[in-house]
Amino acid sequence: MFALVDCNNFYVSCERVFNPNLENKPVVVLSNNDGCVIARSNEAKAIGFKMGDPIFQRRDLVIKHKVLVFSSNFALYGDMSNRVMALLSRYSPDFEIYSIDEIFLSYDGFQDWNLLEYGKKIRQEVLQAVHIPISVGFGPTKTLAKAANYFAKRYPLYGGVFAFNAMTEVKDKLRHIPVENVWGIGRKWAMQLNQIGIMNAYDLAQMDATMVRKQFNVVMAKTVLELQGTPCLGIEEVEPRQNIMVSRSFGQKITDFHRLREAVASFATSASVKLRAQQSFACGLMVFIRTSPFSTEPQYSNSIVLKFVKATANSMVILKTAEQGLKAIFRTGFAYKKAGVILLDTLLNSIGQSDLFIEDTKLQNESLMTTMDAINEKYGKQTVYFALCGIQKAWSSRQDRKTPRYTTCWQELLVVFAK
DNA sequence: TCTGGGGTCCTAGGACCC
DNA sequence: TCTGGGGTCCTAGGACCC
Numbered sequence: 110m111f112a113l114v115d116c117n118n119f120y121v122s123c124e125r126v127f128n129p130n131l132e133n134k135p136v137v138v139l140s141n142n143d144g145c146v147i148a149r150s151n152e153a154k155a156i157g158f159k160m161g162d163p164i165f166q167r168r169d170l171v172i173k174h175k176v177l178v179f180s181s182n183f184a185l186y187g188d189m190s191n192r193v194m195a196l197l198s199r200y201s202p203d204f205e206i207y208s209i210d211e212i213f214l215s216y217d218g219f220q221d222w223n224l225l226e227y228g229k230k231i232r233q234e235v236l237q238a239v240h241i242p243i244s245v246g247f248g249p250t251k252t253l254a255k256a257a258n259y260f261a262k263r264y265p266l267y268g269g270v271f272a273f274n275a276m277t278e279v280k281d282k283l284r285h286i287p288v289e290n291v292w293g294i295g296r297k298w299a300m301q302l303n304q305i306g307i308m309n310a311y312d313l314a315q316m317d318a319t320m321v322r323k324q325f326n327v328v329m330a331k332t333v334l335e336l337q338g339t340p341c342l343g344i345e346e347v348e349p350r351q352n353i354m355v356s357r358s359f360g361q362k363i364t365d366f367h368r369l370r371e372a373v374a375s376f377a378t379s380a381s382v383k384l385r386a387q388q389s390f391a392c393g394l395m396v397f398i399r400t401s402p403f404s405t406e407p408q409y410s411n412s413i414v415l416k417f418v419k420a421t422a423n424s425m426v427i428l429k430t431a432e433q434g435l436k437a438i439f440r441t442g443f444a445y446k447k448a449g450v451i452l453l454d455t456l457l458n459s460i461g462q463s464d465l466f467i468e469d470t471k472l473q474n475e476s477l478m479t480t481m482d483a484i485n486e487k488y489g490k491q492t493v494y495f496a497l498c499g500i501q502k503a504w505s506s507r508q509d510r511k512t513p514r515y516t517t518c519w520q521e522l523l524v525v526f527a528k
Numbered sequence: 529t530c531t532g533g534g535g536t537c538c539t540a541g542g543a544c545c546c
Numbered sequence: 547t548c549t550g551g552g553g554t555c556c557t558a559g560g561a562c563c564c
């Protein structure tokens with residue numbers, strides 16, 4: 110058996126932990142640059158807010174229903190996620206943290222347990238310790254655990270926990286899950302499936318996996334088998350990232366090369382910090398820049414891939430290479446809205462192969478990098494940085510409605526006044 | 529005026545080998 | 547008029563996830 114535990118409306122729930130006034134009210138959290146809706150309370154869902162709605166298009170709804178709108182506060186959400194995961198991972202030796210708000214737990218041989226009681230206990234403990242509401246779904250495969258969670262989350266009568274104990278119970282229930290809500294079936298596949306009469310999870314489960322393999326692909330074939338109760342996916346180890354991307358939309362458009370360079374340098378620096386945090390080296394990087402695709406102004410978008418002479422985790426090499434890439438693709442006369450840096454093909458530092466004829470730069474500046482990382486870790490992200498990153502940050506994203514970093518910053522602790 | 533930021537995997541097709 | 551059969555590796559693009 111697998112359990113899928115997932116946090117309800119996670120970002121909204123995090124905001125509610127520190128501001129109980131938000132309970133029972135419509136609340137939404139926005140993407141970076143205060144652009145789109147990326148989390149909604151149940152009340153906001155009921156009013157009609159959709160995932161990914163540009164908020165400026167829903168201003169009428171916001172005013173009419175007094176919706177509470179927040180910028181995203183990833184320092185807070187990340188820390189709250191760590192707390193939830195630390196608790197949940199104690200419930201099984203075999204777990205997989207699948208996303209910021211989801212974890213799979215494996216329960217070999219637990220079919221005969223009273224899973225509902227067990228799930229409720231998990232729920233109660235997380236609620237009490239971290240104040241985050243969760244939903245728990247049990248099933249004999251990961252895909253069915255996901256499907257069980259679909260019911261746990263949507264129907265209050267289940268009390269946040271739903272279990273597929275035996276395959277006999279599964280069939281009937283699957284009819285109630287539209288095929289596009291099956292884990293692994295997105296919009297494009299759903300449209301194609303609908304056209305051949307496959308409307309819900311039950312229909313999909315009736316298909317022949319070999320046929321699906323031929324007609325679609327191996328991923329969907331696995332989904333079909335999993336819905337039929339044959340496990341194809343197991344608990345997976347968390348691997349280091351193969352690619353590390355840092356990109357942002359800008360608060361205002363940038364036309365000036367030097368400002369764009371500051372943005373790209375900042376992204377390259379952040380990516381380097383992440384790279385070292387997972388103890389890897391990158392073989393190359395990609396830089397991209399683009400104007401706003403929604404603008405009527407002249408459009409331009411371009412990217413370039415550059416390989417390092419030798420795999421590196423040295424910020425200075427990465428910064429210089431990113432700058433070189435930017436110079437190659439930058440064109441004057443455009444109003445840039447977004448840029449990004451992707452570190453490519455990372456290797457664990459134990460692996461990288463030496464080159465007889467090239468000086469080993471892999472560890473060059475290692476102590477400088479380690480020291481910078483340590484200072485920024487201890488005193489805050491921008492305590493020391495490269496001058497190339499600039500000090501004005503003309504490119505900064507908009508974040509007009511951000512709550513304090515309650516749990517990760519001493520200056521932003523919640524203050525409680527006693528009467 | 530204002531439209532996110534991260535990731536992964538699979539497949540088809542081209543270049544190349546003998 | 548007629549032009550093989552078998553492989554590998556790499557990359558871009560498209561699908562998916564949160």
